[in-house]
Amino acid sequence: MKTVxxxxxxxxxxxDSRLKILIVSLDNLGDTVxxxxxxxxxxxxxxxxxxxxxxxxxxxxxxxxxPWVDHTFHADPFWxxxxxxxxxxxxxxAKTLWRIRQEKFDEAIILHTDWRKALSxxxxxxxxRIGFQQxxxxxxxxxxxxxxxxxxxxxxxxxxxxxxxxxxxxxxxCYLSPPSNTTKKPWIALHPFSGDLSRCWSLxxxxxxxxxxxxxxxxxxxxxxxxxxxxxxxxxxxxxQKDLGNRLTFSTQxxxxxxxxxLFLGHDSGPLHIACALGIPSIGLFLTExxxxxxxxRGPSVIFSKNSIDQIQLSEVLVAIExxxxxxx
Numbered sequence: 001m002k003t004v005x006x007x008x009x010x011x012x013x014x015x016d017s018r019l020k021i022l023i024v025s026l027d028n029l030g031d032t033v034x035x036x037x038x039x040x041x042x043x044x045x046x047x048x049x050x051x052x053x054x055x056x057x058x059x060x061x062x063x064x065x066x067p068w069v070d071h072t073f074h075a076d077p078f079w080x081x082x083x084x085x086x087x088x089x090x091x092x093x094a095k096t097l098w099r100i101r102q103e104k105f106d107e108a109i110i111l112h113t114d115w116r117k118a119l120s121x122x123x124x125x126x127x128x129r130i131g132f133q134q135x136x137x138x139x140x141x142x143x144x145x146x147x148x149x150x151x152x153x154x155x156x157x158x159x160x161x162x163x164x165x166x167x168x169x170x171x172x173x174c175y176l177s178p179p180s181n182t183t184k185k186p187w188i189a190l191h192p193f194s195g196d197l198s199r200c201w202s203l204x205x206x207x208x209x210x211x212x213x214x215x216x217x218x219x220x221x222x223x224x225x226x227x228x229x230x231x232x233x234x235x236x237x238x239x240x241q242k243d244l245g246n247r248l249t250f251s252t253q254x255x256x257x258x259x260x261x262x263l264f265l266g267h268d269s270g271p272l273h274i275a276c277a278l279g280i281p282s283i284g285l286f287l288t289e290x291x292x293x294x295x296x297x298r299g300p301s302v303i304f305s306k307n308s309i310d311q312i313q314l315s316e317v318l319v320a321i322e323x324x325x326x327x328x329x
Contacts, residue, residue: 019049020103021165022126024110024117026077028195029270030293032059033277034155035111037172037296038162039068045166054100058082061255062274065176073100079116083195083226100124109161111154113137113147130164132157153292174277174297178259187249188213189258189275191224191266193233199268199287199309203236207243209265209314213321214247222261224251224271263324265317267309268293276301281324285312300327 021042025035032055039051052071053063060074075096076088097120107128108121115136121129122140131137133144143164148157155172162169192206210221221244223237230237230250241248251257255274258264264275264282268290275282276297284295286305294303302320304312 017046017048019046019107020105021046021049021051022073022100022103022105022108022121023051023053024108024121025053025055025112026075026114026117027056027112028083029059029062030268030273030295031111031154032056032062033174033176033270033273034158034172034296036063036066036069036176036277037155037174038109038158039063039066040175041162041166041170041172043068052103052105054096056082057088058085059270062176065179065255065278067175067177077116083228097124100126107165109158109165110137110141111158111161115140130161132161148292151292153294153296155296172296174273174295176255176274176277176297178278179256182256182259184262185260186217186219187222187257187261188219189222189224189251189261189264189266189271189280191264191269191271193225193229194267194269199285199290201267201285201309201312203233203240205314207236207240209317210240210244210248212314212318214244219262221248222251222257223248224254224257224266263321265321273297275299281327283317283320283324285309285317300324 023035023038025032035053042051050070053069054073057074057076060072063069063072073096075093076082078088078090078093081087101124105126108126110117110131113132113134118131118137118140129141130143131141132147138144145160159169159172190206192203194200258275259278261280264280266272268286272284273295276295276299279299281299282301284303286303288305288307306312
């Protein structure tokens with residue numbers, strides 16, 4: 001297999017090259033979903049290439065559901081905590097970095113501004129390293145663009161990164177395939193949590209929404225909550241479960257369960273991005289300042305965005321649910 005040297009990275013000459021490209025997204029679930037959107041245009045431009053994703057361990061199940069991703073590398077950074085996790089292990093991170101070095105990648109596309117990710121790709125011996133220009137990360141990059149702007153969507157910033165490899169990078173969209181054993185169920189998925197409580201409706205309001213949904217249909221509620229969230233909110237969740245009885249199920253396999261649903265509702269968090277990428281009709285509740293994190297998946301969606309999460313009314317969410325039901329599947 002011929003390896004393309006960094007001096008030969010001319011866009012017009014690479015279509016038939018067997019490039020090995022690494023997309024680096026050592027971040028949370030939603031960021032990992034958005035990172036997979038780069039794989040399709042890269043595969044279309046370079047059909048013989050190998051496209052891999054490097055992500056955190058707790059999100060490593062996501063890239064394997066993208067048809068254009070060939071391999072996944074995962075390690076939790078030792079300098080930061082994942083939600084509900086401790087900081088990553090330096091030794092495990094180093095082992096993953098060594099595995100990546102052994103793969104002899106030609107190019108890394110680094111989706112965030114943290115300089116340690118750029119340095120890691122330099123240590124992995126990757127000759128072409130594309131990323132955002134920052135004071136600390138700049139020395140470790142070979143191709144630099146201006147950092148994401150405050151109002152710029154993260155996928156638009158990623159599209160600009162692709163311009164260092166593709167002549168005309170397309171508008172990006174997230175696409176995940178459901179697991180092969182997926183069967184549709186009459187589930188409405190609710191994810192009432194987020195990493196920041198200021199971005200969350202109260203559980204009482206979610207409870208009211210679930211009760212109205214069940215009164216109007218024969219569906220069941222699939223509630224998405226991590227073990228840490230279940231423990232922190234044990235009392236209201238117990239009331240939730242006592243009221244809804246056997247029409248409430250807690251998710252145990254996130255991506256399989258989401259793929260089985262007929263509708264998803266949640267906050268600014270990873271499960272919303274996954275649901276949209278799976279094509280599940282979705283409703284997202286956001287703060288206005290977070291527009292650059294809105295999901296861009298293949299499923300129909302309605303996004304509410306207000307200065308305060310409590311300004312989003314239950315009545316308008318119910319109207320949005322009816323509008324999504326009217327969208328042809």
